[in-house]
Amino acid sequence: MKNFKNFKLKPESKFKFIHMHNRIFNNRVKRIVLNTTLSFCGGALITFGVISILNNANGKKGVGGFEIPAENASFVEPVTEMVSNEAAGSTESLSDTASAEKVSLDNSGVSLQDEDLALISEINENATEEDSLEAAHQIFSQENTDVDLELCYYTYRVKKGDMIGYIADNFGITQDTIISVNNIHQSRLLQIGQYLKIPSMPGIIYTVRKDGETVDSISTKYEVSADKCCKANNLERNVSLTAGTTVFVPDAELDWVTRQEINGDLFHKPIHNRYYVSSLFGWRSSPFSGKRSYHSGIDMACPTGTPIYAALGGVVSSTGFNNVYGNYVIVTHHSGYKTLYGHMSAVLVTKGKYVDTNTRIGKVGSTGMSTGPHLHFTVYKNGKTVNPAALWR
Numbered sequence: 446m447k448n449f450k451n452f453k454l455k456p457e458s459k460f461k462f463i464h465m466h467n468r469i470f471n472n473r474v475k476r477i478v479l480n481t482t483l484s485f486c487g488g489a490l491i492t493f494g495v496i497s498i499l500n501n502a503n504g505k506k507g508v509g510g511f512e513i514p515a516e517n518a519s520f521v522e523p524v525t526e527m528v529s530n531e532a533a534g535s536t537e538s539l540s541d542t543a544s545a546e547k548v549s550l551d552n553s554g555v556s557l558q559d560e561d562l563a564l565i566s567e568i569n570e571n572a573t574e575e576d577s578l579e580a581a582h583q584i585f586s587q588e589n590t591d592v593d594l595e596l597c598y599y600t601y602r603v604k605k606g607d608m609i610g611y612i613a614d615n616f617g618i619t620q621d622t623i624i625s626v627n628n629i630h631q632s633r634l635l636q637i638g639q640y641l642k643i644p645s646m647p648g649i650i651y652t653v654r655k656d657g658e659t660v661d662s663i664s665t666k667y668e669v670s671a672d673k674c675c676k677a678n679n680l681e682r683n684v685s686l687t688a689g690t691t692v693f694v695p696d697a698e699l700d701w702v703t704r705q706e707i708n709g710d711l712f713h714k715p716i717h718n719r720y721y722v723s724s725l726f727g728w729r730s731s732p733f734s735g736k737r738s739y740h741s742g743i744d745m746a747c748p749t750g751t752p753i754y755a756a757l758g759g760v761v762s763s764t765g766f767n768n769v770y771g772n773y774v775i776v777t778h779h780s781g782y783k784t785l786y787g788h789m790s791a792v793l794v795t796k797g798k799y800v801d802t803n804t805r806i807g808k809v810g811s812t813g814m815s816t817g818p819h820l821h822f823t824v825y826k827n828g829k830t831v832n833p834a835a836l837w838r
Contacts, residue, residue, distance in 0.1 A: 507723040507746030507811075507819035596677040596693055598626075599643040603635055618647040621699045624707055625649035631835050632708050646677065648695040653686045660684070660692065667697035702780045712756040712837040713802045715786060715822055716809070720747035723819055726832040732816050741830045742785070742823030749790055749818040751809040755800040756784050756822070756837065764792050770821065771812025776800060781828075787821035788812050 601612065609632050613620045624632060626642050626649070651663055661682045664671035671682055673695045686692070705711040724732075724744035731738045759778035766772055770787030774794060777783050790810025800806055811818045824833045 507744060507815075507817035595645070596695075597645045599645070601641045601643050603637055603639045603641060605637050607635065607637075609635060612641070612643075616643050618644065619698065621649055621697075621704065622647045624704075625699060626693075629707060644693065646695050648677070648693055649697045649699060651692045651694045651697070653688050653690040653692065656685065656688050658686050660686075663692060663694060667694050669694060669696045706836060709835055710838050711782075712784075712824070712833065713754070714745075714837050715754050715756045715784075716745050716747060716751060716820060717754060718747060718751050720745045720751070720820075722746075723817075726830075726834065733814065742787075742821050743833050744819045744821055746817065746819040747809055749808070749810055751818075751820075752805045753786055753789065753807045753809060753820055755802055755804050755806050756824075756833075757782065758801040759784075759799070761794050761796055761798045761800060761806070764794065764796055767813060769814050771815065772807065772810065773813075774806050776806070781826055783825040785821075785823040785825070787823075788815045788819060790818075 599616075601616075603612075609620050609623050609629075613623055620632075622644060623629070623641060626644055628650075629635075648669075651667075653663075659682065660674050660678065660680050661671050664674045674680075674692070675682055677693050677695050680686075680692070699707075702711070722743060723746040724740055726740060726743050728737060729740050730736070755776055757776075757778045759776040759782075761774060762777040762783070763775040764773065767787075770785070772789035772792050773785060773787045774789070774792055775783060775785050786807060788810055789807035789812065791808040792806070793808070794800060794804070794806045809818050809820050815821075822833055824831050824836060
């Protein structure tokens with residue numbers, strides 16, 4: 446014991462002790478940093494997992510509204526008629542479902558006739574040279590102002606980065622021309638590899654609506670040259686045309702409503718504040734029955750009391766309460782359009798009132814068949830439901 450009290454470290458031993466102490470201390474610090482880092486990462490993963498579980502658990506919050514077994518259902522005033530989910534689902538067959546989905550896909554593309562496909566096959570043989578906008582620009586670089594110019598078509602294959610306006614400028618025609626000739630319903634859905642028919646002059650395709658129309662009357666309607674129209678179509682000015690006949694009308698333009706529809710600029714979004722889409726337009730699993738059903742609008746989830754605005758100028762044609770839509774408003778617009786706003790906590794307009802996109806027509810709520818506060822927004826075109834997302838800005 447006495448020897449232990451009198452024990453002293455030699456200088457070299459003292460140096461070794463300090464060195465060992467520093468190594469232990471450094472290793473301990475490294476372990477602390479490592480453990481802290483691992484704990485942080487583990488906590489972040491756990492937090493992310495909990496958020497995902499909560500989102501899935503609340504996935505059906507803020508949805509509801511009218512559901513039907515078929516696409517593009519006719520407009521039904523909510524006060525006068527209601528259809529239950531069970532009754533709707535019982536009449537649906539798998540073949541009908543597949544057909545409805547196929548129709549929705551086909552309508553977004555370009556319709557090509559047999560002669561068009563033959564022309565495409567011929568063009569494909571020289572695709573490497575004829576397929577670029579530069580080559581097209583050379584072909585169409587001459588002025589197309591001569592009324593004796595024969596109407597002919599060029600086939601162009603869409604490439605990455607192409608837009609309708611860019612293609613039209615390079616061919617010396619208008620966007621309306623490409624949209625009309627190719628029967629494009631949504632300009633935003635232009636696909637890479639898609640073939641477009643490009644006419645040699647600007648204009649649009651007009652389909653005769655009733656027997657007895659003439660080139661003269663059509664040209665007068667669009668305020669263009671009747672002589673140029675006759676020569677482009679090889680027709681006489683006063684020859685009666687039958688309904689369904691298609692005529693190329695040089696220099697004509699689409700009306701502004703059609704152009705806005707195709708470009709997706711016709712409607713404004715009815716919610717101006719922040720929201721999230723809790724249910725899209727189209728087929729879904731019903732939040733009430735779990736069965737596959739067709740949702741006639743878009744559900745926009747946001748807090749109760751959020752202002753709801755008219756999506757387009759028009760006249761309020763109906764307001765009231767319904768077991769499905771709760772408090773609702775229906776606005777009638779031009780060109781055969783109607784919009785329905787459902788599940789409101791409060792209605793701020795009356796029947797017959799004119800509204801515009803700055804008019805508050807109601808407040809978001811959860812009345813009727815609803816799992817949480819949201820706006821159910823439906824658009825009708827001539828009595829048929831259409832996807833609002835394809836029409837709004």
